[in-house]
Amino acid sequence: MRSYIFLAVALxxxxxxxxxxxxxxxxxxxxxxxxxxTQHPLDPFGFKVNWFLDAVPMAxxxxxxxxxxxxxxxxxxxxxxxxxxxxxxxxxxxxxxxxGTYRLAQRLTNSPLLAAAVTLLTPAFLVSANSVMCDTxxxxxxxxxxxxWIEGLEPQKPAYLVASALLVAACALTKYFGVALILLLAAxxxxxxxxxxxxxxxxxxxxxxxxxxQHWTKAVYGLRMITNAAHHxxxxxxxxxxxxxxxxxxxxxxxxxxxxxxLTLAPVIWARKKILVVCIASGVAGFLIGTGRIxxxxxLWPFDFYRHWFxxxxxxALFIAxxxxxxxxxxxxxxxxxxxxxxxxxxxxxGTFAFTxxxxxxxxxxxxxxxxxxxxxxxxxxxxxxxxxxTRWRPAMLAILLAAAGAVSLWLTWADTELxxxxxxxxxxxxxxxxxxxxxxxxxxxxxxxYYMESFGARAVVIDDPPHRPGDYLAMxxxxxxxxxxxxxxxxxxxxxxxMNLGITTTQSKLGAGFYSADAGPLPxxxxxxxxxxxxxxxxxxxxxxxxxxxxxxxxxQ
Numbered sequence: 001m002r003s004y005i006f007l008a009v010a011l012x013x014x015x016x017x018x019x020x021x022x023x024x025x026x027x028x029x030x031x032x033x034x035x036x037x038t039q040h041p042l043d044p045f046g047f048k049v050n051w052f053l054d055a056v057p058m059a060x061x062x063x064x065x066x067x068x069x070x071x072x073x074x075x076x077x078x079x080x081x082x083x084x085x086x087x088x089x090x091x092x093x094x095x096x097x098x099x100g101t102y103r104l105a106q107r108l109t110n111s112p113l114l115a116a117a118v119t120l121l122t123p124a125f126l127v128s129a130n131s132v133m134c135d136t137x138x139x140x141x142x143x144x145x146x147x148x149w150i151e152g153l154e155p156q157k158p159a160y161l162v163a164s165a166l167l168v169a170a171c172a173l174t175k176y177f178g179v180a181l182i183l184l185l186a187a188x189x190x191x192x193x194x195x196x197x198x199x200x201x202x203x204x205x206x207x208x209x210x211x212x213x214q215h216w217t218k219a220v221y222g223l224r225m226i227t228n229a230a231h232h233x234x235x236x237x238x239x240x241x242x243x244x245x246x247x248x249x250x251x252x253x254x255x256x257x258x259x260x261x262x263l264t265l266a267p268v269i270w271a272r273k274k275i276l277v278v279c280i281a282s283g284v285a286g287f288l289i290g291t292g293r294i295x296x297x298x299x300l301w302p303f304d305f306y307r308h309w310f311x312x313x314x315x316x317a318l319f320i321a322x323x324x325x326x327x328x329x330x331x332x333x334x335x336x337x338x339x340x341x342x343x344x345x346x347x348x349x350x351g352t353f354a355f356t357x358x359x360x361x362x363x364x365x366x367x368x369x370x371x372x373x374x375x376x377x378x379x380x381x382x383x384x385x386x387x388x389x390x391t392r393w394r395p396a397m398l399a400i401l402l403a404a405a406g407a408v409s410l411w412l413t414w415a416d417t418e419l420x421x422x423x424x425x426x427x428x429x430x431x432x433x434x435x436x437x438x439x440x441x442x443x444x445x446x447x448x449x450x451y452y453m454e455s456f457g458a459r460a461v462v463i464d465d466p467p468h469r470p471g472d473y474l475a476m477x478x479x480x481x482x483x484x485x486x487x488x489x490x491x492x493x494x495x496x497x498x499x500m501n502l503g504i505t506t507t508q509s510k511l512g513a514g515f516y517s518a519d520a521g522p523l524p525x526x527x528x529x530x531x532x533x534x535x536x537x538x539x540x541x542x543x544x545x546x547x548x549x550x551x552x553x554x555x556x557x558q
Contacts (some may be wrong), residue, residue: 007098011515014406015094016129018413019087024420024448025516027132029062031451033069034076044069045221051368051446053463059221063361065213068134086132087359089414093137093516094129101141101373105495108341112382114398118376121406124258124369127506127515134175142169142181143373146225146344149185153192153199161202169206173213176229177355178341178371184347188357192340236361242297249285250522251357256322257315257524258368259375261405262329263322268398269382270325278321286316289522290512294523305512311528312512312521319523325496326371327353329378348374363518365506384474408504412525415502416515420448422498422533423477428450429496430475430537437478439540442467445477449535468534470541491541498528 029051036058037044044066045059075089101119105112119125128135145167152160168185171178184204189199210226217225256263266275288294290313292306305312326349334346352371360367379521383398427449434441441458443450450460455474461467468472474485504527505513511528512521 003102004099006113007102007116007120008095010117010463011098012091014120014126014413015087015091015129017493018417019084019091021087021130021417022083022420022424022448023415023422023451025129025133025502026064026447028446028451029058030064030068030072030132030134030449031081033062033066034059034072036083037066037069037073040076041073041099043220050460050462051450053444053461055462057221059217059223059225060228063232064134064175065173066133067170067224070136071137072132075425087130090132090136091128093140094125095134096140097125097129097373100140101376102146104143104147104150104373104378105380108345108377110384114383114402115373115376115380117402118261118379121261122259122296122372122375122408123409123412124365125372126409127416128369130364130417131412133366135369138175138178139370139373140169141174142178142370145157145171145181146185149188154190156199161199165202165205167201169209170207172210174460176226177367179184179210179226180351180355184344184351187347188340188344191343199243201467210327225252232515233359233361238357240297242295245445246289246294246296247357247363249289249294249316250363250518251353252282252323252327253316253319253522254323254356254365254368254518255326255353255371256319256324256377256525258365259322259326260408261377261379261402262326263318264401264405265324265379265398266325268401269329269386278324279317280294282320282324283313283317285320286318289313289316296518303512303521304510305448308511308528312523312526315523315526316512326375326378328374329382333378333381336365345374345378348377365515365524368524388529393465412504412506415500415530416506417524418500418502419505419507419533422500423447423449424452425498426477426496426533426535427458430458430473430535431456433494433537434473437471437473439469439471439473440467441473441475443475445475449477469541472540474536474538474540476538485538485540489540491539493539494537496535496537497532498535499532503530505530522540 009032029049032047033044034048036047042048045057045062046228047058048055049058049061051061059461064296072086075086079085079089098116098120102112102116105115109115143162151157152164160522164185168178168181171181186200186203190196193199214224217223289296290306296303330346332348334342349371351375352368356363405525430453442461443458444461445452447504454460458475461474468489470491503523505511506515507520507527508526508530509520510531511526512523513526514520514522515524532542
């Protein structure tokens with residue numbers, strides 16, 4: 001009980017300071033679904049959304065199932081729709097992840113508290129837990145489905161297996177990656193019992209539920225949404241045309257950066273010769289990617305980080321090495337132990353790695369998140385082995401190295417909060433400047449910026465009918481426009497810059513940081529000089545300034 005209390009206090013201490021964070025990234029889409037559910041509970045996707053310059057049915061735009069939206073709607077009905085209220089509501093699934101890791105680790109390692117602490121202090125978990133997207137909720141359901149399945153398998157407890165099967169279905173209806181849990185539990189059960197037993201019947205329950213969900217979405221929205229998400233991912237991957245080597249290295253970078261304790265603990269858990277060999281290999285890989293010698297494929301926005309190749313290359317080398325370390329932990333643990341538990345952990349890690357790099361539409365930290373508990377347990381199992389083998393084991397060094405990883409993770413969470421708040425701040429400034437002005441306010445850009453602009457009554461630009469009336473305003477995120485505004489239509493242009501002061505960032509293409517999508521860069525985060533977030537506010541109308549001034553406006557407002 002002391003361990004559970006300690007973990008709960010640690011979780012709240014890590015997340016509570018950021019609970020006022022502005023909505024960001026796909027939070028906006030989940031909030032749209034939740035608001036729809038409050039009005040039409042049985043029709044979560046029955047509306048249109050303009051996310052990419054055209055209003056389309058939400059069922060075609062979203063690639064996530066609706067269960068997280070139902071959770072938001074339920075929480076908002078009790079606590080309200082404010083940022084702090086909903087972030088506090090999502091502390092519950094985050095707490096379930098930490099508790100679930102500890103509960104599962106009690107069966108698999110002698111250091112369960114270490115496994116839970118590692119999971120808590122990873123960048124992937126702390127940043128993801130500070131959102132209202134589906135990822136942390138999915139991971140909580142994933143963990144407890146595994147716990148109930150393992151505890152209900154031998155001796156067989158039907159109630160536990162039914163509970164696990166229902167949690168598997170709920171996991172997949174929170175995020176489609178949860179479907180993989182069916183295969184993972186089947187493989188674990190076969191390895192443990194060496195035969196196809198009555199347990200297999202329980203796994204039919206989530207299959208039936210998901211099949212029913214497919215038929216329901218086809219009947220209501222005209223498409224099978226699980227299949228549609230898979231086809232979308234395939235199309236996006238094929239369009240990028242990146243090599244297997246490039247995808248593997250970027251995937252390793254995200255695994256290593258998101259599992260930061262695997263990097264800081266490396267001097268304790270690996271021999272120096274092994275560390276040296278891996279660092280040399282990853283250093284070469286980092287240099288080749290950082291200088292563009294290994295191409296990363298086609299993306300919507302061009303990569304700008306090559307001018308910072310040395311800074312990017314060093315961090316790539318470290319993260320790739322750490323990612324390789326995580327994969328090595330899973331492989332060596334399975335090779336030495338050769339039991340069902342080690343197979344479970346190895347398939348968990350390698351399966352998530354394969355999905356992130358070769359199945360999902362993009363490599364991102366949210367897709368890497370599911371392997372954090374498995375990585376924490378593997379690190380704890382490695383520490384168990386070393387503690388028994390070494391007479392000079394120093395727990396204080398372990399605590400210091402883990403605290404260093406936690407400090408960087410909290411620093412990154414603070415920076416991600418600062419980045420999210422910039423969209424809210426910019427929208428507030430734009431609303432203040434246009435409040436008493438005639439004309440319509442339009443905007444380009446989505447994520448949290450879209451949420452706050454729409455809350456002020458601004459309209460998203462539609463590409464087939466762009467704003468053109470004199471007196472209207474057009475607000476744009478830097479690089480958020482696919483077309484330029486000609487000088488002749490610009491009456492004035494104000495550049496709004498919001499500084500990023502923390503020296504670390506989750507998303508910045510100029511530095512190669514792509515926490516939410518590797519389209520922005522091959523690193524989950526970057527430490528370095530972060531440029532300010534830039535927003536343009538254009539007043540449409542006839543030219544009021546000289547041609548030279550108008551041309552300068554055009555350059556800044558493209």
